[in-house]
Amino acid sequence: MxxxxxxxxxxxxxxxxxxxxxxxxxxxxxxxxxxxxxxxxxxxxxxxxxxxxxxxxxxxxxxxxxxxxxxxxxxxxxxxxxxxxxxxxxxxxVFQHPPSEVDDSVSVSLGASELEIPGLYLLHDFISINEERELLAAVDNRSWKSLSKRRVQHYGYEFLYETRNVNTKQFLGELPSFAVPVLKKISLFSNVDGAENNILDQLTVNEYPPGVGLSPHIDTHSAFGGMIFSLSLAGSCVMEFRKYTHGVWLPLSATNSCMKGENSGHCSNFIRKAIFLPPRSMLLLSGEARYAWHHYITHHKVDIVGGRAIKRGSRRVSFTFRKVRMGPCCCEFPQDCDSQKERSIEISCEKISRDGNQSSN
CATH class of the missing domain: 3.30.70.330 (RRM (RNA recognition motif) domain)
Structure with missing residues (x-):
């Protein structure tokens, strides 16, 4: 930690x-x-x-x-x-009084089973070193889009950061050929039912410089299906997860106040966990892990894992594969679901459920 x-x-x-x-x-x-x-x-x-x-x-x-x-x-x-x-x-x-936003500690797990988050899986050495080199070379030969602190590439559909969604009417084409070997391995993913039938059609490639993290979020329910695969390349990091009783993310200052017993009427209980993602590992978010847990990467240049400091490399590149959703989300986590916050969508979901056609994706 x-x-x-x-x-x-x-x-x-x-x-x-x-x-x-x-x-x-x-x-x-x-x-x-x-x-x-x-x-x-x-x-x-x-x-x-x-x-x-x-x-x-x-x-x-x-x-x-x-x-x-x-x-x-x-x-x-x-x-x-x-x-x-x-x-x-x-x-x-000299000891200093802590500022209003001081991060509390969390132990870092090496395996997904230790976290006990339903639907979370981590496979080490999902690809070989040679396959990693080929994937990095492939994206480095293509153009990047620069964001404030990192670079991205989108395939299949572009992710719109302003709305945290995709425009399903703007199809960019099939996923690139360099992604095919990874997709084949995903289809053989033995940890979860339905992986072989999950046709992924959106890929976001992120390049993180040292020290750059990822803001806490749950991937928009209405944008993507129930399985999100994230492949880590080149560098490692620690990914953290939080689940709130009412699905509400609190600022760290408010969280610290809750821990101290302050403003108890405005506090929300939460669970916080963390996992180490080494290079070439594949992380799968499905079910509860995908729909109900915020995930994020803190802004550190060094991660402490098991008492050992692990420097983040010159960069970390992630390949995130998802299935774009073409209809409303009818998941079992309505408190976190943007689709089900509208009554019309709730009625639609109820009808789907009655008809027996509800899909987990």
């Missing part, structure tokens, strides 16, 4: 119980547990925290000021044998 520390950068030599330690952290091969054990020889350590997103600087927080002073005198500027003879650069740091 990634929790940026609530301590200031060093601004002087005034002693404090908190030490800012450079040349020390997961990206230089030192886990938080090892760091804590070494600094713990000087007194009780309250915690070891990332100082920033580099993974090479930490905050060591002691219970007692004298312990921090002893560690400072013993380790600052000297090779530390238990830490691989690294020369540590230490300054004192």
């Amino acid at each position: 990634m929790v940026l520390s609530r301590f200031s950068r060093p601004n002087g030599t005034e002693p404090s119980p908190n030490l800012y330690v450079a040349n020390c952290g997961p990206t230089v091969g030192l886990s938080f547990d090892i760091i804590e054990s070494v600094f713990g020889t000087f007194g009780e350590v309250r915690g070891v925290h990332p100082a920033d997103e580099s993974g090479a600087r930490v905050i060591v927080s002691y219970s007692q000021l004298t312990s921090a002073q002893t560690a400072f005198e013993a380790l600052n500027g000297f090779p530390c044998a238990p830490l691989g003879d690294r020369i540590l650069h230490i300054r004192y740091s």
